[in-house]
Amino acid sequence: MSRRALMASAMAPNERPSWPVFGPLEESSVLEALRSGRWSRSSGGRKVLDFEEKYAALTGAKYCLATMNGTSALIAALNSIDVGPGDAVLLPPYTFVATLNVLLMQHALPIFVDSDIETFQMDATKLDTAYTQECIAVMPVHLGGAAVDLDAVMNFARRRNLKLVEDACQAHLGEWKGRKVGSLGDCGCFSFQASKNLNCGEGGALITNDEELANRAYAFHTNGRPKEVGSGLAYSRNGANLRMTEFQAVILLAQMTRLEAQSRVREENARYLAGMLAKIPGVQPARLHEGCTRNAWHLFMFRYLEDAGVPRAQFLKALGGKGVSASSGYTPLNKEPFLLKMMEGRHYTRIYGQKRMKQWLEQNECPVNERLCREAVWLPQTVMLGSRSEMERIAEAVAQARKG
Known part of the structure; x- marks a missing residue:
């Protein structure tokens, strides 16, 4: 699909993209599946197998397992590497709650690794400090479509003999040094939920190069x-x-025919917008790690510094008034009240003991992440499908919104 055709299909008259983008191919494909009478893998359907083959090829992985959603892919990943009660897993505090929830479902101990303020990613230089003897795996997140420092994470995992599960749920087509993210660890997990760059409403996939892990x-x-x-x-x-x-x-098979063209539009617009925003005092677009050779741009993230102008809440309200969809992003996951209640509850106390849980609560600090949560601003991937003039309008709105 050409850029012009993509823009025509994705844009409303006011130049704000609609989502999802779909057409006759999706309609005919769904009707074909309906009329086949084989609506699942278990009833003899072949389309899930077709998708698994094509997604494995797209990501450069040997094996792909399609699941009902991204959370399911993470659950399958943790069970395939035998994470359970008594085990600990390293993860970032700046991520969607599903990354944490799947660990809690296994009654594993979540060990949070503080964020890197400039990239919004897990700070791989702090992995050794966070590590404990209970750790069995590390689960970094390629947040917003950009890669975590995978060289550092992989070196750490090898040195500590840990499994590496890449949460790539936001990073379709993202790359680290020319290789697709999700394909470098023991396994990688993706989401195809409605907001994602590759979307079927709900859906997920696990990829791996390990046949035994794939079978499990x-x-x-x-x-x-x-x-x-x-x-x-x-x-x-x-x-x-x-x-x-x-x-x-x-x-998904139909949406994959649009994925590359949409990704290129996002990349072009993100580079253009980042260049303009970097010139605005108090506004700092998220930095990419040097090895991140392709950002999927599920989110365009920047920091609105605490001394940039009006308070962030007022800044976001002003942006909304100018027709720019933006949000404040995540809150500190490691301080969620439900999590702290679970860590003090009878199940975790029975598994790990009162002394260990008291120690966990005392050490559960990620100060850099708390600052990031106060400063972060997100633009969704749909904004990056807009026109170049729309990027200019957003930059101008950001500059004006600093004044309230």
């Missing part, structure tokens, strides 16, 4: 039934039903 994840996602033909109702492990439907798969 497959069995887990279909109630413990192994992949081998003729397994019938034999079970190789515990599991859950996390299977993707044929309807999700056919929408």
Whole structure:
């Protein structure tokens, strides 16, 4: 699809993009799946398999497992590497709550690694300080579509003999030194939820180059039934039903035909907008790590410094008044009241002991992340599908909104 055609299909008359972008291909694909009468993998459908093959090829991974959503992909990943009670996993405090929730479902201990203020990513230089003997895995997040410092994270994981699960739920087509994110660790997980750059309403995928891990994840996602033909109702492990439907798969296959063109539009606009915003006092676009050779731009993130002008809440209100959709992003995940309640509750106390949980509560500090949460501003990926003149309008709105 050409840039002109993409813009015509994505833009409303006021130059704000609509989402999702769809057309006759999605409509005919869904109708074909409906009329087939085979609406799932378990009823003989083939479209989920087609999607898995194409997504594996797109990401450069040997294996792909499609799931009902990104959270399901993370759950399958943790079970495939046998994370459970008594284990700890390193993760960032600046991420969507699903990254934490999947650990809590396993009754694993979340160990938060403070953020890097300039990149918004997990600060890999603080991994060794956060590490404890309970750690079995590290789960970095490629936040907003940009890569965490994967060289540093991979070196740390190898040195500590930890599994590496990449949460790439926001990073479709993102790259680290020319390789697709999600394909460098033991496994990587993606989301196809409605806001994502590749979208089927809900959906997810796990990718890996490890055949044994792929087989364990497959069995887990279909109630413990192994992949081998003729397994019938034999079970190789515990599991859950996390299977993707044929309807999700056919929408994804259609959306994949648009993905590269949309990604290029986002990249061009993000570079242009970042250049303009960097010239505005008190506004600092998120820096990319040197190895991040492609940003998926699920989010355009910048910091509105605390002394930049009017308070951030007033700044965001002024932006909204000028027709710019922006948000303040995440709050400190490590300080969520529900989490602190769980850490003091009977389940975690029984597993880890009162002394360890008291120590966890005392050490649960991420001061850089708290500052980041006070300064962050997000623009959604749909904004990056706008026109070049729309980027200029956003930059002008940011400059004016600093005054309230």
